[in-house]
Amino acid sequence: MEKIYSRASGIFEGAVSGFCPGCMHSTICKIVTQVIDELNMTDHTCFIQGVGCCGLSITYLDMDTISAPHGRACAIASAFKRCAPETLVFTYQGDGDLASIGLAETISAANRGENFTVIFVNNGTYGMTGGQMAPTTLVGTKTTTSPYGRDPGEHGYPIHMCELLSQLSAPAYIARVTCADVPNVRKAKAAVKKAFEYQLAGKGFSFVEFVTNCPTNWGMSPLETLDYVRDTVLNEFPLGEFRAK
Amino acid sequence: MAKGKVEIYSEACKSCRYCVITCPKNVLGTTEAVNQKGYQYVVALRPEDCIGCAMCATICPDGVITVYREGA
Ligand SMILES: Cc1ncc(C[n+]2csc(CCOP(=O)(O)OP(=O)(O)O)c2C)c(N)n1
Ligand code: SF4
Numbered sequence: 243m244e245k246i247y248s249r250a251s252g253i254f255e256g257a258v259s260g261f262c263p264g265c266m267h268s269t270i271c272k273i274v275t276q277v278i279d280e281l282n283m284t285d286h287t288c289f290i291q292g293v294g295c296c297g298l299s300i301t302y303l304d305m306d307t308i309s310a311p312h313g314r315a316c317a318i319a320s321a322f323k324r325c326a327p328e329t330l331v332f333t334y335q336g337d338g339d340l341a342s343i344g345l346a347e348t349i350s351a352a353n354r355g356e357n358f359t360v361i362f363v364n365n366g367t368y369g370m371t372g373g374q375m376a377p378t379t380l381v382g383t384k385t386t387t388s389p390y391g392r393d394p395g396e397h398g399y400p401i402h403m404c405e406l407l408s409q410l411s412a413p414a415y416i417a418r419v420t421c422a423d424v425p426n427v428r429k430a431k432a433a434v435k436k437a438f439e440y441q442l443a444g445k446g447f448s449f450v451e452f453v454t455n456c457p458t459n460w461g462m463s464p465l466e467t468l469d470y471v472r473d474t475v476l477n478e479f480p481l482g483e484f485r486a487k
Numbered sequence: 488m489a490k491g492k493v494e495i496y497s498e499a500c501k502s503c504r505y506c507v508i509t510c511p512k513n514v515l516g517t518t519e520a521v522n523q524k525g526y527q528y529v530v531a532l533r534p535e536d537c538i539g540c541a542m543c544a545t546i547c548p549d550g551v552i553t554v555y556r557e558g559a
């Protein structure tokens with residue numbers, strides 16, 4: 243029999259990820275490394291980690307990496323890519339990192355059309371620090387910092403990063419995907435591949451938002467989070483390609 | 488004979504059960520056995536029914552499952 247599906251070489255041999263059971267951070271690490279293998283770029287990639295659970299990838303992904311201060315991944319990626327244009331560069335950031343403390347760096351890099359890729363993990367919460375409200379948290383959702391549910395009057399509305407960045411002229415590729423079922427995992431992988439191909443072709447800023455889960459801080463079983471993502475979260479964050487130029 | 492085969496890296500399995508509900512042939516499940524981290528890891532309970540579609544491996548977050556297929 244022929245091997246048709248396996249881990250990619252960008253994951254340390256035999257490693258077990260530090261992410262919680264069912265967390266789609268793991269799925270994203272899996273498909274991103276598979277795409278990088280398919281592009282033959284594993285030895286020519288550098289990823290810039292934000293602060294948050296994405297940092298758990300440091301002992302999981304066998305590639306060059308830089309840990310950015312909280313929110314600053316896009317600034318570091320801009321500089322790194324300019325100095326090493328042949329390297330495939332991507333940032334790996336959560337919603338607290340990218341859309342809250344790092345919002346200015348994200349929008350500025352996008353607006354400059356910097357030639358790297360952002361992998362944005364939107365799980366609607368600050369996972370690593372124990373489930374605080376994120377800019378992406380849905381209205382009405384209870385978190386440790388919104389114990390009565392997110393109230394637009396006090397906390398504003400969920401931020402839609404793909405739609406926001408689509409207002410800028412420079413970005414080359416913007417897409418929102420999820421990993422909640424097999425067809426969507428396949429589509430997500432195709433989107434990552436397209437984003438990396440745009441970068442390798444020198445087309446400029448590419449951005450892939452993953453609508454994901456955080457079973458631990460949502461207080462749900464992994465299986466329950468799949469239904470919640472599909473039935474509830476995707477109503478707020480519709481999937482699709484927002485830009486492909 | 489089965490058309491496909493799954494190989495399970497049981498130490499990396501976290502028992503999320505995504506693969507169990509995804510397998511169209513109902514091949515996978517858990518037993519009382521646990522791995523070093525205490526998770527009831529997935530095993531192929533009905534390996535003879537495996538068609539090698541790789542849906543389990545595609546949904547598995549942790550890259551636990553390697554899939555082989557006849558004449559792929
Ligand atoms: C300057 C600074 N402020 C605050 C923190 C604390 N902190 C660590 S992770 C985190 C939030 C991470 O949330 P997110 O980016 O959504 O990632 P997730 O853990 O959900 O994947 C915060 C606020 C920090 N490390 N540095
Ligand atoms: S805390 Fe949430 S985001 Fe972090 S690894 Fe666990 S499930 Fe994933």
Ligand code: SF4
Pocket residue numbers: 499500501502503504505506507528529546547548549550551552
């Ligand atoms: S999807 Fe992966 S981690 Fe989850 S139960 Fe199946 S083999 Fe284990």
